[in-house]
Amino acid sequence: MPKKIRLGILGGGGDSLIGVLHRVASFINDNYEIVGAVFNPNHEDSLAFAREIDIPTNRIYKDFDTLVEEELKLPEDERIQVCSIQTPNFLHFPMAKKLLENGFHVICEKPMTMNYEEAKILQETHKKSGKVFALTHTYTGYPMVRQMREMIKAGELGKIHKVDARYYQGWINPIIHDKEKRSSVWRLDPKKAGISSCMGDIGVHAFNMVEYTTGLKVRSLLCDFNYLYEDNQMDVDGTVLIRMGDHVKGVIRSSQVATGEENGLAIAIYGEKGGLRWEQENPNFLYRLSDTEPIQVYKPGHAYNSELSLEGTKLPPGHPEGIFDAMANIYKGAAKAIRGEKYNDGEFPTMEDGLRGMNFIENTVASHKKGNVWVNMD
Numbered sequence: 001m002p003k004k005i006r007l008g009i010l011g012g013g014g015d016s017l018i019g020v021l022h023r024v025a026s027f028i029n030d031n032y033e034i035v036g037a038v039f040n041p042n043h044e045d046s047l048a049f050a051r052e053i054d055i056p057t058n059r060i061y062k063d064f065d066t067l068v069e070e071e072l073k074l075p076e077d078e079r080i081q082v083c084s085i086q087t088p089n090f091l092h093f094p095m096a097k098k099l100l101e102n103g104f105h106v107i108c109e110k111p112m113t114m115n116y117e118e119a120k121i122l123q124e125t126h127k128k129s130g131k132v133f134a135l136t137h138t139y140t141g142y143p144m145v146r147q148m149r150e151m152i153k154a155g156e157l158g159k160i161h162k163v164d165a166r167y168y169q170g171w172i173n174p175i176i177h178d179k180e181k182r183s184s185v186w187r188l189d190p191k192k193a194g195i196s197s198c199m200g201d202i203g204v205h206a207f208n209m210v211e212y213t214t215g216l217k218v219r220s221l222l223c224d225f226n227y228l229y230e231d232n233q234m235d236v237d238g239t240v241l242i243r244m245g246d247h248v249k250g251v252i253r254s255s256q257v258a259t260g261e262e263n264g265l266a267i268a269i270y271g272e273k274g275g276l277r278w279e280q281e282n283p284n285f286l287y288r289l290s291d292t293e294p295i296q297v298y299k300p301g302h303a304y305n306s307e308l309s310l311e312g313t314k315l316p317p318g319h320p321e322g323i324f325d326a327m328a329n330i331y332k333g334a335a336k337a338i339r340g341e342k343y344n345d346g347e348f349p350t351m352e353d354g355l356r357g358m359n360f361i362e363n364t365v366a367s368h369k370k371g372n373v374w375v376n377m378d
C-alpha cells in the first residue's frame with residue numbers, strides 16, 4: 001500500500017452540511033489522512049472540532065493564509081499535499097488560486113468560483129501549476145452514472161435526441177417565505193453564494209450530469225427563473241431549455257421550492273436505439289428503456305458493467321453503496337492523479353467541468369435577465 005496522501009481541510013466544520021461527506025469519503029479507500037485544517041473561521045471552534053474527531057491540533061491553523069504559510073515551512077515529505085475546499089462559495093476561488101500557486105493539489109466543492117471570469121483565471125493558474133484539480137460533482141461518482149456514460153460512449157443508445165435532467169429540492173421553503181430568514185442565509189446572499197442560488201447550487205449538478213453522461217456539450221440555452229419575492233435577489237427555481245446539437249435538445253429543471261422533494265436528482269437520456277434513466281434517491285438502479293423489449297435494470301458490481309463503473313464498487317452485488325461511496329470514488333480518482341497513476345478521465349470532474357459549470361450559471365442568469373432569450377455557451 002503506498003503512503004497515505006496528506007490532506008488538508010478548509011471549511012467542513014462540525015456545523016457544516018457537507019464536511020462529514022468529505023471526511024468519510026477521504027477515509028473510505030484508505031488513500032488519505034487528514035493532517036491539517038481550518039474547519040471554521042473561529043480558531044477555537046476549529047480546535048474544538050479537531051479534538052472532537054480526534055485529529056492532532058498542532059496543525060489546526062487560525063486561518064487559511066496561516067495554513068499556507070506554516071505548511072510551506074515544513075519539509076516537503078511532511079507538508080499537506082492536497083487541500084479540500086468545503087467552505088461557502090465565495091472562498092473557493094481565492095483559496096484554490098493560492099493553493100495552486102503554492103504547489104498544493106486541490107479538491108474543490110462546486111460551484112468552482114463566483115463567476116466565469118474567476119473560473120478562467122483559475123484555469124490559467126491551474127495550467128501553470130501542473131497540479132491536480134478535482135471538482136466534487138459528487139453524483140458522477142455513482143457506479144450506475146458511470147455505467148450510463150460508458151454505455152452511451154459505446155453507442156448503445158445510438159444517436160441521442162432528447163435529454164432530461166431534473167434536480168428538485170424543497171428545503172428552502174421554510175426560509176424563503178419568511179422575510180427575516182431569507183435575508184440571513186448565505187445561499188441567498190449574492191456576496192457569498194454568487195449570482196445564482198438554485199442554478200448555482202443544484203442546477204449546475206444537473207448540467208454537469210448531462211455533459212458527463214452524454215459526452216456532448218450544451219451549445220445554447222434559454223432560462224426562466226422564479227425568485228418568488230421582490231426583495232429576493234436569488235433564483236430559487238429555474239427551467240432551462242438546452243440545445244446540444246441541431247437535433248439534440250432537452251431540458252434542465254431545478255428547484256429549491258419543490259415542496260416535499262428531498263434530493264430529487266434524476267436524469268434520462270433518449271436515443272434512436274433506446275433510453276437510460278437514473279435517479280439519485282435510488283442510485284443502484286439504472287433503467288434501460290426500449291420501444292421493442294421489456295425494461296432492463298442494471299445494478300452495480302456485476303461483471304456486465306464497464307470497467308469505470310466496476311472501479312466504483314467495493315462489495316459484491318446487492319450490498320447497497322450510496323452517496324459516501326460516490327464521493328469516495330471521486331477522492332479515489334484524485335488520489336490516482338496525485339500519485340501519477342493511470343486513471344480514466346471519468347473518475348473525477350476537473351477544471352474543465354468547473355469552467356463549463358460557471359459558463360452555464362452565468363448564461364442562465366443572462367438569458368433570464370434579457371427576457372428569457374436564447375444565449376450561446378462558449
Ligand SMILES: NC(=O)c1ccc[n+]([C@@H]2O[C@H](COP(=O)([O-])OP(=O)(O)OC[C@H]3O[C@@H](n4cnc5c(N)ncnc54)[C@H](O)[C@@H]3O)[C@@H](O)[C@H]2O)c1
Binds near residue numbers: 013015040111
Ligand atoms: N457536492 C455536493 O453535492 C454539495 C452538497 C452540499 C454543499 N456543497 C457545497 O459545499 C460548500 C459548503 O456547503 P455547506 O452546505 O457545507 O455549507 P455550510 O454553511 O453548512 O458549511 C460551511 C463550513 O465552512 C466553514 N467556513 C466558513 N468560512 C470559513 C473560513 N473562512 N475558513 C474556514 N472555514 C470556513 C463554516 O464554519 C462551516 O463549517 C458549498 O460551496 C456548497 O455549494 C456541495
